[in-house]
Amino acid sequence: MHIALNKPKQLVVGLTGGIGSGKTAVSSRLQTLGATIIDTDEIAHSLTKTGGLAIPDIQKAFGREALLPDGSMNRDHMRALVFKEPDKRIALEKILHPKIRQLVQQQLDTGATLYFVLVVPLLFEKGGWGELMDEIIVVDCPVEQQVQRVIQRNGWPETQVRAVIQNQATRKKRLAGATEVIENNGGLAELIKKIDFLHQKLIKKAQK
Numbered sequence: 001m002h003i004a005l006n007k008p009k010q011l012v013v014g015l016t017g018g019i020g021s022g023k024t025a026v027s028s029r030l031q032t033l034g035a036t037i038i039d040t041d042e043i044a045h046s047l048t049k050t051g052g053l054a055i056p057d058i059q060k061a062f063g064r065e066a067l068l069p070d071g072s073m074n075r076d077h078m079r080a081l082v083f084k085e086p087d088k089r090i091a092l093e094k095i096l097h098p099k100i101r102q103l104v105q106q107q108l109d110t111g112a113t114l115y116f117v118l119v120v121p122l123l124f125e126k127g128g129w130g131e132l133m134d135e136i137i138v139v140d141c142p143v144e145q146q147v148q149r150v151i152q153r154n155g156w157p158e159t160q161v162r163a164v165i166q167n168q169a170t171r172k173k174r175l176a177g178a179t180e181v182i183e184n185n186g187g188l189a190e191l192i193k194k195i196d197f198l199h200q201k202l203i204k205k206a207q208k
Contacts, residue, residue, distance in 0.1 A: 005101060007132050008108050011115035011206040014132075016123035017139030018168050019161070020146035020153070022184035022191065026139050027119050029195045035202075036112035039119040043103045044096055048073035057095045062088070083163070097126075108132075115206040124169040124177055135202070138178035140171060141185045 013035075017023045031037045047054040050071040058066050058073055062081070068074045082089035108116065120129050123136070130136075143165060150161045175181060180201075182194050 005105050005108070005132055008111070008116070010112045011134050011202065012108075012132050013115060013117045013134065013202060014123055014129060014136040015117050015119045015139070016121060016136065016174065017184075018143075018146055018171065018174070019121075019164050020149035021139040021141050022149075022182075023119060023121065023139050025184070025188070025191060026137070026182060026195055027117055029192055030117050030199060033196070033199045034114045035117045035199070036107075036115070037117050037119065038104055038107045040100050040104065041119065041121055043100050047096060047099055047103075048075075054095050054099055058092070061091055061095060083167075093126075097128075101128075115202055122168070124173055135179045135205070136177060137180045137182060137198070138174045139182050139184050140175060141183070143171070145185060 015023060015027055015030075017026075027037050027039060046052060048058065052072070055067070055071060055073065062078070066074055066078060066081075078092065082092055104118065117137075118129065118132065120126075123129055146165060147158060147161050150156060150164075151158060154161075180198060182191070182198065184191050184194075
């Protein structure tokens with residue numbers, strides 16, 4: 001059951017992409033250019049850090065082993081658990097998703113300087129966000145590039161990275177749902193040019 005969200009009058013741009021595609025680089029650049037970023041992953045992190053709003057419910061549902069000694073959620077433990085047992089994933093989502101949506105709504109209600117960018121990594125997998133979005137940007141790159149980037153960034157074994165990719169929407173599905181695609185298969189300078197060009201288009205749409 002999704003908490004219904006009220007769409008603001010300002011332009012709301014969804015931003016998504018597979019793991020290692022470069023979503024953070026895109027959202028960081030758009031923020032520098034003046035967009036108002038709402039990142040659902042960052043909200044989830046705030047809910048599950050020491051003293052986070054979701055911690056009591058997580059401890060109640062999953063026991064003390066779901067937490068680290070500092071009282072934050074044990075991400076490695078929970079990642080392994082929800083991978084193995086889908087019902088545990090559903091239980092965790094039932095705790096987190098309503099709280100995430102509540103905090104997203106609070107940020108939408110405060111208004112945007114130019115336009116909103118709502119970062120939802122699992123936009124096509126989870127649903128329930130589309131009614132808010134005027135545009136959907138997909139950051140895309142070949143799967144092999146995703147694998148290499150995540151190995152370099154997270155130090156995960158290749159099998160773990162491929163398992164995550166396997167559980168995400170396919171490139172084909174993401175691209176089919178996009179209104180704009182940013183190809184991130186080159187260097188940072190090339191990516192920034194593409195983001196800056198897209199930003200100009202979005203400003204024009206936001207002003208209509």
